[in-house]
Amino acid sequence: MPSPAIGPIETSTPSNLADVEATTRKEVLLVAALREAEERCAMYKKRVITLQAQAVLNEVYCNKLWFQLAFKEEKLANPDAPGKLVEDGLPRLLSGDEFYERVVEFTQWQKEKELEKAA
Template sequence: MAPKNSIKESYQEALHQSYACEDMMKADLLRAQSAMVLQSVYCTRIKGQLAAREEKEHTRRVKKAKLMGDGLPRYLTGDEFYHQVAENEKRQVEGERRQEVQQKQQDEQAEAIAIWRQAESSHIERNKACRQEHQEVLAVWNNEKDQAKAEGQRVGWKNVE
């Protein structure tokens, strides 16, 4: 429907321009929201990696920490020092237990590998015997084939190759 006068026509044109401007703003808003979602996902992943790295650094520092490593005098019966000693002893016991568990796992794995290697060697020997037997049958077949070829006849049994 066409406008009846120039004022309505200008209003109609302004309305279309505002709709176009609104559509552009909506598109810009959608792009901004998409970028924000992607940045949020990225930040969450990086935050997790950073937390893991900081935890790893903290555990390294705690493991290497010395009770009296800074050279300053300590009040040996103080609560803080006592708790540090107890924590250090607990870490040492836990480390020894972890080493025992690892050693046990390594021994079990070594036994399993030894059993597997033994089974594998018997399997290899069995395959070698089968190949040798096949080579012998193949040699007999080739001899018969050559002999039949020389006589102008066919071999009496199928190809074993």
């Protein structure tokens, strides 16, 4: 999935409106318009940052779903594959006889599959 090229937002120093002395009515209107424009730009920058964060989170979520779907399709395509060695997620004594036998069976199954693919 291609991701858009997103670079950092370049920040500019806001104009110093306190230094501007509006003497005419036109200058007062222009300073007010400048303030509004700078506020709007600040709002747009915040919105862009929010959208970028949402895009990153969405990409992470889509990748997670993609891997889950690929695993499910692989499981459906290969139903005779043995399950997980540790199915319930609880800690195990990895040197126990039962677990060791399951590992041996799993490695034998893998070797058989490799031979089938080679043939």
